[in-house]
Amino acid sequence: MDPLDIVSHLHKIKPVYQPVISAIKHDVVGYEVLGRYEYEGEWQSLGGFFHDPDVPEEFKVEVDQHLLHLALSDMLTHQNSGYLFINRNAKQLMINDGEDLLETLLTFKQKGFPTDRIVIEVTEHDFDEEFEELSHLLLYYKTFGIQIAIDHVGAKSSNIDRIRQLEPHILKIDTKTIRTHNSEGFQDIMFSLSMLAQRIGAALLFENIEDDFQLHFAWKHGGRYYQGFYLARPSFQLLSKEDLPLHLGHKINAYIQREKLLIEQRLFLVRSWEEKVKGILSKWDGPKKVDSFINWATSQFDQESFRMFICNSDGQQVSSNFRKYENSWSQEPLKKGSNWAFRPYFLESVMQMKTSSKGMLSEIYSDIETKDLIRTFSFPLTDHHFLFIDLQYSYMYNHESLLI
């Protein structure tokens, strides 16, 4: 399609609306506006037109402005009270200092479409050039109540500082990335993104959700909003909850039940380990004989663990390492005296154990020595001595509840 044909036939252009669905009430909270062009009797996507760097930005602005007018009018006609998500690239926004867009939005505000129901999507990719100008403009838009979403977040982790500076309302995560990245790498990206979102008070929106696995992933990783063919295809109509083929409430309920079951299983394991340690506490013969105590304990945790040791409440290791190679345990006395208090959550956990007198299970983390993913179960032997039992990955792998 010739870009010139497209701009000179605006009457052949129509918006389609892709529903944005909320995890909170499971209903449609808004729509992302996409463009369609009628070509030889068929409605074609305008994605190619908008992403083509050779198409003049002025053309894109004109088509986008046209789509926006139609969309806002549609929303008003149907008395739809949802959000309208619109895509704009940095160059487009910068034309005429972004006044055209603002003017349209303010005109429609007069007609009854409040500016705080507009979400402008800019891509992270746009941050590369002229970030200062772009951020000024977006912060200016925000003063009118207009919301900002960052599209395709996570594609480049180097932008975290800029995202923080913009304090967008929404971070949009492309679920496709789950398919293309190795899952471990993506887990790490997800972890930093959800921390960031929490810090700046942004909601996570997962888009391009195409199957149950991805929806589950989005739900599990704190997605407040979802978008994708699995939930709803873009439509010329403003679809509502009743029109959706998938019953999100049923899906989410299944995730909840499954998650609860796994958590229950994990708590049951932790309880059984606590009982095991309590069962051998009579062997505890004071801090001078820690190694012989662990020697006892290894036989109790032979299946679960590959490494055990004891620290005091200052984080200092007071025992040898007991380390399992192949199938037998050996003692590594040189580790005695190491201090682990610098590790994240170490002192927090120790103090928790001390005050609650209960064992604790860590989150999953990568072991410094083996690089394997592990978890640590720890237990307060006394107010000052804490037993650490590192779980081996092969054991965790066989217990799904330890992998979540």
Ligand code: CA
């Ligand atoms: Ca988008």
